[in-house]
Amino acid sequence: MSRRGTMMRWVGAGAAALAFVSCTEDRLTGVDPDTAPGDASETVEIELSAADLPVWSDTTFTGYALPSTSGIRLVSSGSDLVSRVLARFSTLPDSVFLDDERIAVERFDNAALRLIVDTLESSIPDAGAQLTAYALARGFDDREASWTNATAMEPWAMPGGDLGDVLGTLEISSLEADTLFLSFDVVSDSILQAWLADDGEPGLALVAETDGTSFTFEQVVLSFDAKPMGRDTLVATLRSPAPSTFIFDPETPPPAGALRLGGLPAARAYINFRLPESVQGVKLRGARINRATLLLTSSGVPNAPFATTDTLLASGFSLLTNPIEFGPKAPVGSNFDSSVQIDPEAMQDGGVLEIPITNLVRIWAQADADSVPDINLGIRMLPEGDRLAFWEYGDATDPARVPRLRMLVTPITQFDLP
Numbered sequence: 001m002s003r004r005g006t007m008m009r010w011v012g013a014g015a016a017a018l019a020f021v022s023c024t025e026d027r028l029t030g031v032d033p034d035t036a037p038g039d040a041s042e043t044v045e046i047e048l049s050a051a052d053l054p055v056w057s058d059t060t061f062t063g064y065a066l067p068s069t070s071g072i073r074l075v076s077s078g079s080d081l082v083s084r085v086l087a088r089f090s091t092l093p094d095s096v097f098l099d100d101e102r103i104a105v106e107r108f109d110n111a112a113l114r115l116i117v118d119t120l121e122s123s124i125p126d127a128g129a130q131l132t133a134y135a136l137a138r139g140f141d142d143r144e145a146s147w148t149n150a151t152a153m154e155p156w157a158m159p160g161g162d163l164g165d166v167l168g169t170l171e172i173s174s175l176e177a178d179t180l181f182l183s184f185d186v187v188s189d190s191i192l193q194a195w196l197a198d199d200g201e202p203g204l205a206l207v208a209e210t211d212g213t214s215f216t217f218e219q220v221v222l223s224f225d226a227k228p229m230g231r232d233t234l235v236a237t238l239r240s241p242a243p244s245t246f247i248f249d250p251e252t253p254p255p256a257g258a259l260r261l262g263g264l265p266a267a268r269a270y271i272n273f274r275l276p277e278s279v280q281g282v283k284l285r286g287a288r289i290n291r292a293t294l295l296l297t298s299s300g301v302p303n304a305p306f307a308t309t310d311t312l313l314a315s316g317f318s319l320l321t322n323p324i325e326f327g328p329k330a331p332v333g334s335n336f337d338s339s340v341q342i343d344p345e346a347m348q349d350g351g352v353l354e355i356p357i358t359n360l361v362r363i364w365a366q367a368d369a370d371s372v373p374d375i376n377l378g379i380r381m382l383p384e385g386d387r388l389a390f391w392e393y394g395d396a397t398d399p400a401r402v403p404r405l406r407m408l409v410t411p412i413t414q415f416d417l418p
Contacts, residue, residue: 041411043290046279050396050403055274055374058395058403060255061328065266065385068142068245072118072386073217075131075246077208081305081388082147083248084161086140087241088203089222092196096226096235103228111188111224112168113206114238115180121216128173129210133182135191137164139202142243147251161205161247167191169209181223182206188224200242220244252306252388257397258299261314261342262381263306263390269296269379270323270330271403275364285365288410292361293354294377296393297401300349308344308389312381315339316355319376332378339382342391350401353393355379361407 050056074083095104113133140161141151149155156162170182184191195201208215220241225234252263259269271294277285294316301307318333340355347353357377364372381390394401 041413043408043410044282045406045408046282046284047404047406048276048279049405050273052276053273053405054276055272056396056403057273057322057324058259058269058271059324060258060260060267060269060395061323062255062260062263062265062267063328064268064380065264066143066245067247067264068145068243070246070264070385071218071383072121073206073220073244073246074215074248074388075206075208075217076214076248077211078214079211081214081248081250082160083246084208085206085217085220085244085246086136086142086145086161086203087206087220087222087244088139088142088200089195089239090200090242091239092192092200093226093237094196096228096237098228098231098233098235103231105226106229107227108189108192109225109227109234111184111192111222113182114219114221114223115182115215115217116219116221117175117178117180118216118218119175119178121214122175123212123214124172124175125210125212128171129208129213131170131172131180131182131215132207132209133167133169133184134161134205134207135164135167136162136202136205138162140245142245145245145247147247147249159249163205163207167204192224203241248388250305252390255390255392257395258392259296259379259395259403260390260392261379262312262384262387264385264388266381266384267390269393270319270328270376271378272322272324272374272376273405274374275361275405277369282409282411284407284409285369286412287365288412289358289362289365290408290410292356292358292405292407294357294379295404295406296353296355296379297403298347298349298351298353299392299394299398299401301344301347302390302392306389308387310387310389311344312342312389312391313339314342314353314355314379315382316357316377316379318360319378322374322376323378330376330378347391353391 073085075085076083095102138150144152148159167186168182168184222239226237227234260267316336320331320333323330360375
């Protein structure tokens with residue numbers, strides 16, 4: 001064997017000896033790991049009701065979406081709901097652009113309403129349905145109009161709007177097409193010139209004349225032809241209503257004594273609470289919050305037409321101040337990362353909606369008591385204002401449905417030097 005081979009063998013033997021020594025030698029501290037100080041804390045589940053917390057306040061605020069700001073327009077006639085669209089066309093043109101020239105409008109022709117229908121959310125009787133557009137005899141305030149009032153201070157002469165002359169009628173035999181055209185039967189130029197002269201006042205109402213009819217419109221647009229002065233041509237023109245809304249009966253009841261999500265006007269639940277520093281010997285401040293969930297107990301299915309069989313979505317968000325003190329315009333912080341489903345079958349009386357709030361509670365647990373004493377959050381429906389339906393949950397005054405907080409907590413591990 002060469003000298004180099006002999007050296008390699010001795011180096012290998014030396015390394016093996018060192019490895020053997022390192023494996024059998026005690027730890028530097030000389031402490032048995034099974035008896036080391038600071039054994040890992042056991043993860044525990046804690047559930048607290050609102051009544052168990054040092055501070056808890058909750059409320060419902062409404063108005064975050066209105067019928068006028070909603071993405072839908074409802075026209076229906078049924079035993080549970082009657083609704084009508086109100087629209088005003090205040091941007092009618094007095095001139096058109098043609099051949100690189102701005103030319104005054106001489107006449108309006110062929111006026112019609114172009115209606116984009118959500119066919120999945122609409123229904124008509126087997127025998128068909130009739131829609132009628134009426135000129136309004138009285139104007140309306142789009143943010144304040146309701147089934148009973150044209151404005152906050154002015155009631156309709158007849159509930160549902162003061163209907164004037166018939167502008168046009170449409171017979172509908174099926175919902176196979178998602179675009180409908182309701183042509184005006186009156187002289188187009190007469191009505192549109194009157195609207196042009198008065199900023200669209202007083203507007204029109206779209207009414208379902210057939211019982212059992214329900215339409216959800218995504219768009220209501222006025223289409224017409226404008227004839228330029230001195231030209232033998234017509235310019236096809238579209239105008240969206242400005243403003244528009246829909247009114248309905250029964251009107252949405254106020255959320256008395258409950259936390260409400262959704263509906264129109266859209267409602268949100270706002271909550272302020274303070275956690276105890278410790279619970280049954282478990283210190284929360286400084287602990288690892290593995291999961292935290294707010295549990296809201298349903299008060300049951302709302303009355304028609306505010307109930308739904310559709311699965312809806314709800315989501316939470318942080319608030320930058322106490323909403324109970326600041327009010328409905330409390331500044332919003334960050335949205336929660338995920339939304340939760342509201343399953344109608346699960347939301348019978350006693351069904352529980354689970355809102356994850358882990359990050360909020362983690363921030364509280366990791367902060368100094370003086371810097372983050374309270375937790376402020378809101379819960380809303382997603383999207384807001386796309387339907388009349390809402391769900392309600394017990395608040396702190398409802399002993400049978402009081403909100404609860406469930407947490408999975410690993411307390412801080414204490415290390416004591418030997």
